[in-house]
Amino acid sequence: MDESFLATVVAAHGRSYELAREIPWHEPPWHAVTRGKRHDYACGDVVEARATAPGQAVIERHRPRSSLFWRADGVRQKLIAANVDHVVIVTAVEPPFSPELVTRCLVAAEHQGIEASIVLNKCDLADGLDAARAQLEPFRAAGYRVLELSAKRDVSPLEPHLARRKSLLVGQSGMGKSTLVNALVPEARARTGEISRALDAGRHTTTDARLYPYREGWLIDSPGLQTFGLAHVPLEALDACFPELRPALGECRFRDCRHDAEPGCALRALAEHGAISAERWQHYRRIRTELEALTRRSRAGK
Numbered sequence: 602m603d604e605s606f607l608a609t610v611v612a613a614h615g616r617s618y619e620l621a622r623e624i625p626w627h628e629p630p631w632h633a634v635t636r637g638k639r640h641d642y643a644c645g646d647v648v649e650a651r652a653t654a655p656g657q658a659v660i661e662r663h664r665p666r667s668s669l670f671w672r673a674d675g676v677r678q679k680l681i682a683a684n685v686d687h688v689v690i691v692t693a694v695e696p697p698f699s700p701e702l703v704t705r706c707l708v709a710a711e712h713q714g715i716e717a718s719i720v721l722n723k724c725d726l727a728d729g730l731d732a733a734r735a736q737l738e739p740f741r742a743a744g745y746r747v748l749e750l751s752a753k754r755d756v757s758p759l760e761p762h763l764a765r766r767k768s769l770l771v772g773q774s775g776m777g778k779s780t781l782v783n784a785l786v787p788e789a790r791a792r793t794g795e796i797s798r799a800l801d802a803g804r805h806t807t808t809d810a811r812l813y814p815y816r817e818g819w820l821i822d823s824p825g826l827q828t829f830g831l832a833h834v835p836l837e838a839l840d841a842c843f844p845e846l847r848p849a850l851g852e853c854r855f856r857d858c859r860h861d862a863e864p865g866c867a868l869r870a871l872a873e874h875g876a877i878s879a880e881r882w883q884h885y886r887r888i889r890t891e892l893e894a895l896t897r898r899s900r901a902g903k
Contacts, residue, residue, distance in 0.1 A: 604652040607664070608633075609645065610683075611812040616640045620650055620658060625814035633658040643669065643680035644810035644821050645767065668713045670769055672705075674830030675895050682769040682810060682821045687762070688715050691772035691781060692737065693722040694729040698773055700736050704884040705829035706771055707745065711842035712834045718746045718762055722777040725751040739878035743845050752781040760785070764816040774825025782822045786813045789822075836892040840868065843885055845877035860889070 608620035611630055619630040633650055635642065636659060642648060647664040663683075670688060671680045688710040692698040703719065710717040719740055721733055734749075741747050748758045762768075763785070770778045782789050789811075810823045831839075840846050840860075846868050854865025861869075872882040 605661075606650055606652070606658075607647060608650050608658075609647055609812070610642055611644065612809055613642065613644050613680075614809050618642060618660065620648065620660075621812075624812075624819055629656060631656055631658045633660050635660045641680060643671070643683040644812050644823075645683040645685060645769075645819075647684065668715050670709055670713060670715065670771075671833065672709065672826075672829045673832040674828070675832040675898070678833065681771065681823050685715060685767045685769045685821065687766045687768040688717045689720055689759070689763075689768055689770045690717060691720045691722055691770055691776040691778050692733070693776040694726040694733045695723055696773075696775045698733075698736070698776060700739070700880060701884050701887070702773060702826060702829055703737075703740065704881060705831055705888070706826075707740075708831055708834060708839070708842040708888065709829070711844075712838060718748060718759075720759060720781070721747060721749045722752050722781065724749045725754060739881050742878065743843075743881065752777045752784050756781060756784045760816075763820060764818065766818045768815075768818070769821045769823060771823050771826060773827065776825070778822055778825070782813065782820065785820060786815055789813050831888055831892065832895050834892065836889070836896050839885070839889055839892060843877065843881065845881065846871060846885070848876075859893070861886075 606622055608622045608631065609624055610618050611621045612619040616635065618633045620633050621630055622628070631650065642660060642663055646666065649661045649664070650658040651661055652658050666683045668683065668685055669680065670682045670685055671678060688706065690703055690706045692703065707717050719737060721737060724730055737747050750756055750758045770781065772778055810821055812819050812821045834842065840850055849867035849871050852867035853863070855863055858866050860866050871877055
């Protein structure tokens with residue numbers, strides 16, 4: 602058996618993958634492995650595969666990607682999804698979410714030119730709703746779409762933004778991504794878990810990214826995040842990944858401005874005048890410091 606075919610990666614399990622020749626698919630997924638030790642394929646990748654047995658295949662190579670959403674900390678990297686045109690960052694009224702992690706996901710999306718939306722889930726929990734809204738206000742002010750809903754009651758606010766799109770759902774554990782997927786794609790039967798009160802965080806219920814057909818497009822559910830490294834974003838590209846800073850790009854007095862204490866820094870002037878929230882500015886400075894340290898280490902190692 603030596604049939605070659607094009608397919609989409611619909612699930613990634615470490616070094617093994619599930620492939621679909623058509624989306625929506627009308628046959629069981631193909632179970633595939635890669636050649637040698639290579640395992641740099643992501644859910645959503647279009648690949649060239651060769652059948653080795655009924656329902657079994659080996660991936661030969663992937664076709665060029667239109668986008669890649671991933672995270673890296675300088676030592677390890679994790680490919681999350683390829684060829685997406687929309688990232689949905691899921692937050693919730695409960696448990697508490699990290700605004701900085703939201704910013705980091707947005708930076709990764711901006712760097713790849715992927716549109717991003719933010720969902721505030723569990724809005725039926727009135728006690729914490731105002732506080733959660735306040736945490737997301739800086740993102741609204743920056744121009745990001747923020748949608749409020751309760752995945753267990755009504756997901757209609759999100760549905761129009763997913764139709765005919767290739768969307769990825771990301772967020773911390775416990776935000777309700779799997780519940781959201783079940784509401785949008787009932788046949789998905791994604792596992793859901795209860796909130797761990799002892800840890801004040803969600804239990805991991807999704808261990809691998811998985812793609813589901815959805816309204817002439819598709820939707821990818823992904824494992825819960827706890828950290829999000831941005832080592833793959835070049836230092837010189839970071840400023841443009843914050844929409845609030847774009848009006849001042851190239852306006853600093855010094856070309857090599859670090860946007861810290863240098864005189865005539867146009868970006869810091871924006872922060873001082875409130876054009877970017879104090880919290881978002883802190884996120885920017887923290888990420889920039891990390892990337893500067895990585896750049897120094899990289900140069901020292903050469």
